[in-house]
Amino acid sequence: MGAALRYFRLHRQNLSGAIGRLLRHPLGSLLTVLVIAVALALPAGLRVLVNNVGALSGTWEGAADFTVYLADAVSEERARALANDIGARDEVAEVAFISRADALEEFRTQSGFGAALDALDENPLPHALVVRPELSTVGEMQALAESLAALEETALVQLDTEWVERLRAMLVLIERAVDIVSALVALGVVLVIGNTIRLEINNRSTEIEVMKLVGGSDGFIRRPFLYLGFCYGLAGALVAALLIAASLGLLAAPVGALAELYASAWSLTGLGLRDTAILIGGGAALGWAGAWLAAARHLRAIEPT
């Protein structure tokens, strides 16, 4: 019991000593903490970005509509009849007919190319049908797409979810890239903190020598440095979390405006509790690890002479 108490007291002293040491040289400490914070904020920020885009693509997943562009020669009457035919199929939930005139009007108002369109002699757009299937599996969708494409009136069938699939594939790729960046940054943080601790060990070589002379064990001598590394990592991670929160705050207004343009209630989500915990815990652990490496390598070299 007494031994455990003593142990905890030593650790508490080490922790407060490390904090005191950081505060004693505020500028130098701040610079180191900022380097760590910026490094950690990079993969954490990318993670937030990927999570947000992932969430966005998730909300569109249900909208697996086909757009069937009809051939130029197809008349509006024939197109409307075709819409009714297709709408009557079991596997189709709904069909919307967009005449070439409506399409041109929509394009004119939304694209901003109105003036360019006026320069054209005739409407370049075909009639189109937007088909919402009553299906869910990829195979059924494929079959429907093929049967629609086989119609003689059809010029082109476009599966509107294709780009969602591509986006998701891209997100998987980006997520993997973020993992790699995270690993590299983790290594970088370990090295930065390791180097900082190495300098600290060199600066305090007299103290280390005296401690060894009066019987300080390796653990006793190492511990203040481990706590120092821990504090650097923890402080760096906390500042990184703040940097991300501040960046999201700056982005909130423009994102809101953009979402409004798309008539969407979508808004940015932050790092989340779990990822924040991983960031902060990871930062502290990296600091500890960096200090451990430096201490293992350099403390042994300092021996009383």
Add this chain to the structure above:
Amino acid sequence: MISFEKVYKRYPNGHEALSGISFALERGEMAFLTGPSGAGKSTLLKLIALIERPTRGSVIVNSRNTARVSRRRIPGFRRRIGVVFQDHKLLHDRSVFDNVALPLVIAGFGPRETGRRVRAALDQVGLRGREQDAPITLSTGEQQRVGIARAVASRPDVVIADEPTGNLDPELSREIMRLLRRFNEVGVTLLIATHDLQLVEEFGHRRISLAAGQIAGDGLAPDAPPGYRSTFPDRRGSPP
């Protein structure tokens, strides 16, 4: 308490600092280690504190053969030895109290016991009330007394001192020696390396003199004043 048996120490650069040293210091004994620079005094003390290991022969301190003390066990071994340095080796970023407390904190004493022992040690070296001072504000003699307080704070069985008066004027040197002797009088085994022969003769304890890595003489200093004679017989014939 300390016993050297045919001890040789050759440094990696080929220099043989000690060549066949044998002597023993009994529990509670006090002795001076003298000799010119380069005679091997510092090396001999380093072997006691396990800062160096002998090339050959055995060094026994506190009934432990230093050859059998593994690297991991050196800290525990050193906690039972107090060391006083010529340059004090005080930590200048902490108070006098914290300097003296260092070996106690390392040994795992609680704050109350540490405070008690630090104040007792500072009291013994005449620096009571200077606990919160920075070492840099103390005179050289006072700094050395802090060094001594640190060496004795954890009440080690053995205290070794390497030129403890090297930077002090004769009067301060005498004061420091008297202080060290007071610890010997309460039972601490004491070995002091010094080149101050005048002081050695004045104090008149056993004197082990080294020359070129060998023992050139071991016995009482000549003209030792009565009352300070070692109670132990000479081991190596007549004094130099």
